[in-house]
Amino acid sequence: MELPFRAKDDGLLKNGELVALRKRLRNMAPAHDVTTVVACAFDHRTRALPFIYADLRMAPAGVRAVGSALVDAGFHKTRIVLQQWNKNFAPSQMRLDGRIPDMFLVSSMQIHSAQCQALIRDACRIPPEQRPLIIAGGPKTIYEPWDVFSADPDDPWGADIAVTGEEYVLLSLLEVILSERAGSEPLRSAFLRARDRGLLDEIPGLVYPRTDADGVACELIDTGIQRLVSDLDETPHPALGYRLLEPPSRHATLASQALPAERVRKLTPIGSLVMTFGCKFNCPYCPIPSYNQRNFRTKSADRIAEEMMRLYHDFGLRYYFGTDDNFFNDKARAIHIMATLMRAREKLPKGHRRIRWGTEVTIHDTLQMKDYLGLARGAGIRALWLGVEDMTATLVKKGQSVDKTAEAFGLLRQNLICPMPMLMHHDTQPLVTRGTHYGLLNQVRLLRKAGAPSLQVLMITPATGSRLYEQTYNSGLVYASADGRPVETYMIDGNYVVASHHEKPWRKQLSILAAYLYFYNPLRFLKALVRPKTRLYLADSGLQVIGMWGLLKTLRRTLPWAWRLARGRITRRDTYPASSIPMRAPDGTPAAHALPGTPVSEPVTAQGPDSSQAETTARH
Ligand code: B12
Ligand code: SF4
Structure with a gap:
């Protein structure tokens, strides 16, 4: 829902x-x-590819x-x-x-x-x-x-x-x-x-x-769905939060002082920064548009520039990740933000113009921005994560195709911006196909050839707050356990095959590993260094190292699961996880956040029953 x-x-x-x-x-x-x-x-x-570095090195x-x-x-x-x-x-x-x-x-x-x-x-x-x-x-x-x-x-x-x-x-x-x-x-x-x-x-x-x-x-x-702040300049400055971090330790207790400012950069070298929220697309597996009540909310360009500069001066932070759902969503705004950031960077003394950042965009919008990718580079953008999902648009259509993906990747590379593809693997996608681009490895190969230095492959998994959520559970797609091992919430991250009608789901699990292995391996690392095809070879080889390290962790976590899947004895859920506690709005109407089927309690009146004994009825 x-x-x-x-x-x-x-x-x-x-x-x-x-x-x-x-x-x-x-x-x-x-x-x-x-x-x-x-x-x-x-x-x-949950420590596994593709988030292996960002998960610990970017204070949320x-x-x-x-x-x-x-x-x-x-x-x-x-x-x-x-x-x-x-x-x-x-x-x-x-x-x-x-x-x-x-x-x-x-x-x-x-x-x-x-x-x-x-x-x-x-x-x-x-x-x-x-x-x-x-x-x-x-x-x-x-x-x-x-x-x-x-x-x-x-x-x-x-x-x-x-x-x-x-x-x-x-x-x-x-x-x-x-x-x-x-x-x-x-x-x-x-x-x-x-x-x-x-x-x-x-x-x-x-x-x-x-x-x-x-x-x-x-x-x-x-009490219902929140009202959202539309002008993100109204939110407090992120620099305040960086002064409050508890230093890392093995203790159960807290240190007497927060992390000193000069240690922030070492522990969290990437600063995540809110710039915009929302996306104009409407993918059925994604909760983001409805969370934002179909609004696109942004900070002003000046505020974003000021935040980056202040975080740089206060903590020495040079690398940023925009927490955008789709930064290029609104072309005019994106251009204005980038132009402002470019000017702000130019004002810095020469040796200090090292502020760099990346964020998430779509293929469709990147192509709309093709004349401004030089500006993007000038603004400090060095990497863009693109929701390619499935290049052939069989799984979902949001303006991508094999040609458009290759074009967008080419344009980004020309402007020295790393294109970071995010793929979604699904039941009907084979590992390899002959003569078409449908297979997972076919697509990984194409993306690599198009200049991708990193890869994200996640199995499509039901997301809370998305349109497909209940239907996915009700159709029996989602596993409860495999070979006696229950599916736990930490496994619902797209790395584990936990929702599939495939007759050999272990193959899906191994396909994801094969895609990573094809992409991150010692041979490719050497090639990236010795015979670089791109001027981005340092980023490329660095990402190969992180990728290989992450792959080892991913293998350790998901291979045993593939084994369980192969042994069979898969049990499935027949319904989605909803509240077992009755829910209601203060006036007794159904609760806004309750999923269909949640028990509803009667409001307590002065004469009415104690809430603990309130009659409950099923909603819907
Ligand atoms: C950056 C990001 C990441 C980074 C996180 C790195 C980091 N350490 O920060 C990376 C790339 C690693 C990542 C990975 C994943 N991510 Co992510 N990611 C995001 C993204 C784009 C931005 C997060 C963010 O910083 N937002 C800005 C902050 C300010 O917003 P916020 O966290 O929501 O906090 C606000 C409110 O929630 C609230 N709030 C938050 N905490 C609290 C606490 C209290 C007490 C109160 C009162 C309020 C409150 O106030 C905050 C200020 O407004 C969001 C989407 C989005 N736009 O938010 C997805 C998102 C958080 N990711 C999501 C998911 C699912 C994942 C993955 C599982 C991969 C996947 N399958 O998609 C992995 C998990 C990796 C891991 N091991 O943790 C989902 C989470 C869904 C859910 N219901 O939990 C989100 C929401 C995207 C979505 N589908 O809607 N992600
Ligand atoms: S393009 Fe991305 S953020 Fe936008 S609705 Fe689709 S999955 Fe969600």
């Missing part, structure tokens, strides 16, 4: 709303000595944005802990400023859910009277907020609230809680009162539980 759309003209915040909220909080902050730890959940079992923008928002609002005692760097971090043992923090925030992608739940579970070991207010957020809760609450009476853990939105939602929640807080009362107790008085119900983008006496969630109240 795609996220539902808000009413027309009500999907976006009014201009200035986020700025005004930040200002109001800054006025409130001096009266509240609030300490916060923001954790980024990361499951190290989501937790940094949340940290920046808190500091900007005046809450300086904030620390960001990345499980990427702090595997053993235990919230039950965290102390900040000498005390248990007032708030514990967890951010997670879907594939890191197991770690997200483990963090929350551990935080719940802190006795309730001392426990921080636990808030979950990020791409996991945006689509599946129910998963951060336990419904098991024998194991009652859970966040206090899930945020299904961005900075504005979190800051609105904080404003309400602080308005309700009496003196230095524990933040969590002010939260519980605000919740019980219904004060949170007016903030779209929250899901909170009503619990029974034992603390078990009996129903979830969903």
Whole structure:
């Protein structure tokens, strides 16, 4: 299910709303000595190609944005802990400023859910009277907020609230809680009162539980789809978040100081930077257009240039990755941003013009930009990730074809920009075909010939929040287990074949490995160095090294799975994972984030039943 759309003209915040909220909080902050730890959940079992370097060496923008928002609002005692760097971090043992923090925030992608739940579970070991207010957020809760609450009476853990939105939602929640807080009362107790008085119900983008006496969630109240900030210049500056990072360690506890500015670049040499959000295409397996309520949201060119320059000056960051879904989506804006960045780079003293960046685009839009790729190079773009998916457009059509892909790659290479293809493998695509370009290896070969220095091949896998999601599960495509090994959430990353009707799915698994092996190997590495075909040979050989290292990790992770697939005994899911806890909107209507089939609870009235005994009915 795609996220539902808000009413027309009500999907976006009014201009200035986020700025005004930040200002109001800054006025409130001096009266509240609030300490916060923001954790980024990361499951190290997901370490494999094609993300092997970026996964640890690029501090995620989501937790940094949340940290920046808190500091900007005046809450300086904030620390960001990345499980990427702090595997053993235990919230039950965290102390900040000498005390248990007032708030514990967890951010997670879907594939890191197991770690997200483990963090929350551990935080719940802190006795309730001392426990921080636990808030979950990020791409996991945006689509599946129910998963951060336990419904098991024998194991009652859970966040206090899930945020299904961005900075504005979190800051609105904080404003309400602080308005309700009496003196230095524990933040969590002010939260519980605000919740019980219904004060949170007016903030779209929250899901909170009503619990029974034992603390078990009996129903979830969903305040609806968030309103989105349209002018991204209103968001707090990303430089603030970089000052909050916990230094890497093996300890369960936190260091006394955050990572010093001079060590930031070494640990996270790539800076991920929000520039735009959204995409005009409408691929049925992709949740991005509906998440953005079909809007394309951007920062101004000046703001992007200022951010890059400030991060360069403050932390020495030279390499950036734009978190765009499709940077070339709006041609005029992209040109304006690139022209501004080019001027900003030119203003730097000669030896300092080394700011470089890359981002995601589509083949179709790259061709539309063919006259501006020199400008792109001048703006510092050195690599573009292109969603080629299937060059023959058999799987999905978004303006790509073999010829167009080759043309786009050629143009990028001419302008010394690395074309980084992203392919999607699927049941009907053979490993090799004769006389056509349909086979996976045929396409990999073409892409290599067209100058690709890196490769991404992922098996098509159901994505939460996409149109095809429920249908994919209901059709029995998705596995529950293979040869007795259950499919766990960390495996739903496209690297494992976990959704297929192929009679020999192990072949699909091996095909992905074969594609990588064909692309990354010692022979190619030597050729890239000795007989370079392109002026980008240093990038090419470097990426070969990272690719071979990543391939070893990928082999270690996915070969055993291929073996299980080959042994058969595959069991399939017959339905999608939905909430087992009843959900509803505050007024009793169906919850915006609930998948069809989620039980619905009756609202509690003054005379009505206790929510824990509320009658539940199936939705749809
Ligand atoms: C950059 C990126 C990557 C980088 C990440 C590197 C890094 N360390 O940052 C790389 C290339 C490695 C990557 C890999 C993958 N990615 Co990726 N990636 C993105 C991308 C394009 C940008 C992420 C980002 O920085 N966004 C900007 C920040 C500011 O947004 P945000 O993280 O959503 O955070 C905001 C809110 O969510 C919220 N928030 C976040 N955390 C919290 C916490 C709290 C408490 C609160 C209140 C709020 C909150 O506030 C933030 C500010 O607005 C997104 C799409 C997108 N445009 O967001 C996909 C995305 C995150 N990736 C996704 C996926 C699926 C993957 C992969 C599994 C590959 C795949 N199959 O597509 C792998 C996983 C690799 C791994 N082992 O982790 C999905 C996640 C879906 C989900 N439901 O979890 C996304 C959302 C794309 C999509 N399909 O919609 N990815
Ligand atoms: S082009 Fe990419 S971002 Fe746009 S809808 Fe398709 S998959 Fe999603």
